[in-house]
Amino acid sequence: MSHLPNLDLTGKVAIITGASRGIGASIAHVYAAAGASVVLASRKQESLDSVATAIRAEGGQALALAAHTGDNDAVQSLVQATIDTFGGVDILVNNAATNPHFGPILSAEESQWAKILDVNVVGYFRMAKATAMAMQKRGGGCIINMASIAGKRPQPGMGVYCVSKAAVLMLTEVLAAELAAVNIRVNAIAPGFVKTAFSRAIWQNPQLYADVMHTIPLRRMAEPDELGGIALYLAADASSFTTGATFLIDGGQYVDAGME
Numbered sequence: 001m002s003h004l005p006n007l008d009l010t011g012k013v014a015i016i017t018g019a020s021r022g023i024g025a026s027i028a029h030v031y032a033a034a035g036a037s038v039v040l041a042s043r044k045q046e047s048l049d050s051v052a053t054a055i056r057a058e059g060g061q062a063l064a065l066a067a068h069t070g071d072n073d074a075v076q077s078l079v080q081a082t083i084d085t086f087g088g089v090d091i092l093v094n095n096a097a098t099n100p101h102f103g104p105i106l107s108a109e110e111s112q113w114a115k116i117l118d119v120n121v122v123g124y125f126r127m128a129k130a131t132a133m134a135m136q137k138r139g140g141g142c143i144i145n146m147a148s149i150a151g152k153r154p155q156p157g158m159g160v161y162c163v164s165k166a167a168v169l170m171l172t173e174v175l176a177a178e179l180a181a182v183n184i185r186v187n188a189i190a191p192g193f194v195k196t197a198f199s200r201a202i203w204q205n206p207q208l209y210a211d212v213m214h215t216i217p218l219r220r221m222a223e224p225d226e227l228g229g230i231a232l233y234l235a236a237d238a239s240s241f242t243t244g245a246t247f248l249i250d251g252g253q254y255v256d257a258g259m260e
Contacts, residue, residue: 005238010035013086014235015078017069017127018096020047022196023146023224027093030228031235032060037086041067041078042096061086069096069123070115079130089134091235094124094168095146105159113160120164121171128175132184140183144234145172147190149250165190169246176244185243187234192250195221217252 014031018024019040028038032055040048040062048064055062063085067078082089098119101112128143135141150158151165169188176186193212213219230247233239248254 007236012036012090014091015039016093024095026224027231037061075126090141092143099161121167136182143186145188147188149192188246192253193221
């Protein structure tokens with residue numbers, strides 16, 4: 001009998017939003033390599049097709065579907081297409097996010113608040129609601145919400161985004177408590193600074209980058225692939241008794257800030 005944790009996803013079906021690049025694409029590759037059939041979602045079909053093609057070239061199964069999580073009809077169509085193609089849903093990774101405002105929080109327009117909250121919070125809710133019944137029919141499943149250290153500590157110029165990610169943390173806990181009875185586990189990953197297109201404004205600005213590095217004990221940004229391990233753990237049977245938890249993947253930033 002093997003005592004190794006079970007990280008095999010063979011036979012599982014995973015929907016990953018924001019999967020056209022960065023963290024979402026990286027997680028899709030990891031899940032496919034672990035045996036899952038992956039459904040890639042974001043707003044741009046062309047970018048999704050590139051990721052899906054790469055996964056298939058590696059021997060994985062991937063379906064690319066353009067869908068905006070701010071559109072409930074698009075969410076419903078995405079989930080139904082997943083069921084029609086692969087027979088059900090076992091794993092949801094809520095990864096899509098936006099942040100059209102940078103600056104003091106009181107300088108934000110209400111339209112910016114509405115967009116950030118709709119994509120970063122309500123979009124996660126829409127996806128969870130649309131997939132929960134399908135998971136229940138399969139005997140359970142798991143939802144992984146991509147939060148951020150910004151939901152734990154204020155980040156300069158990112159106040160509205162911080163509020164949205166704090167909401168994701170509470171949404172995770174509420175869903176975990178309410179869905180445990182039907183064997184659906186819900187957890188969150190809270191990355192620190194990851195070198196993606198989303199964070200380009202930081203790593204392309206030498207002074208801002210230096211300021212950020214000063215707050216991270218490991219003195220670097222994460223690469224998207226460094227989120228794959230925790231995402232796989234949370235999707236697999238290895239984490240069968242883990243729900244309602246938030247995992248900080250931040251190079252020590254949160255604890256370092258606590259020592260200031």
